[in-house]
Amino acid sequence: FVAAGVTDGTTVGYITSESVANVATALAAAKNAVETKTGCIEAQVALQAAVAAVETIQPEEGKFYVIASAMPESDGRSGQKMYTNNDGYMHFQAADAFANVFQFVNKEGKFYLLNVQSGAYLNTAKGHNGGQETTLAFDIADAKSVAIANMGRANAVSLIPEGGAMMHAQASGSSVVGWNNTDNAGASAWVITEVNIEDFAHSVTITEAGWATLVLGCNATIPAGVKAY
Numbered sequence: 001f002v003a004a005g006v007t008d009g010t011t012v013g014y015i016t017s018e019s020v021a022n023v024a025t026a027l028a029a030a031k032n033a034v035e036t037k038t039g040c041i042e043a044q045v046a047l048q049a050a051v052a053a054v055e056t057i058q059p060e061e062g063k064f065y066v067i068a069s070a071m072p073e074s075d076g077r078s079g080q081k082m083y084t085n086n087d088g089y090m091h092f093q094a095a096d097a098f099a100n101v102f103q104f105v106n107k108e109g110k111f112y113l114l115n116v117q118s119g120a121y122l123n124t125a126k127g128h129n130g131g132q133e134t135t136l137a138f139d140i141a142d143a144k145s146v147a148i149a150n151m152g153r154a155n156a157v158s159l160i161p162e163g164g165a166m167m168h169a170q171a172s173g174s175s176v177v178g179w180n181n182t183d184n185a186g187a188s189a190w191v192i193t194e195v196n197i198e199d200f201a202h203s204v205t206i207t208e209a210g211w212a213t214l215v216l217g218c219n220a221t222i223p224a225g226v227k228a229y
Helices: 017-031 037-052
Strands: 064-069 081-084 090-093 102-107 110-115 120-122 146-150 157-161 166-169 176-179 190-195
Touching: 017 037, 090 176, 110 146, 157 190
Parallel strands: none
Antiparallel strands: 064 081, 064 102, 064 190, 081 090, 102 110, 110 120, 146 157, 157 166, 166 176
16 A cells, blocks of 8 residues: 655645544554455555545645745755735745745635735736746735645645646746646745744834834834824
């Protein structure tokens, strides 16, 4: 009995440790039940049930995530993170910035990818090697849900917008494009990791003047006891 790719991970889209333990238990039981034909049949049914019940780590509303390329370390794209530029297109970069922070908004059981800084939702990713149409919509009514599929290796997942192609870190440049192939392309593999939004907080010192100026490129929560104009 083979449970290929059933290993646990710690990032979104990967198999939960509980599911891995259940499969391991069923596999161990199967090894002890192969003495008879009946035992083999029962073991196969139990193992198939355990595999069918496998659950993956899902994004949680209210939490914040970065999405980094899962290319091998020898590739320059490795670890670079998705972000949205001022024109609303998806790119990837090595720098750590607030533009890298995303949320997964759950609407009627589907996940919609929201860039926290721009307030824009993923619209679609189409084309092949650079053929990318409008990527973001500023209204969730026009957004496309995104499917997260385990790629069976190193916490890597694929991201596929509804009706589009898998999101792919283009080799030439820094664009995230649609990849029409359905193979396990390394540049279509991503790691989704939760981050602490407090790491992206801004501070400002208010002097005896009683006021100060702060310019942010995003919406922000104003601390209690502070007035902003």
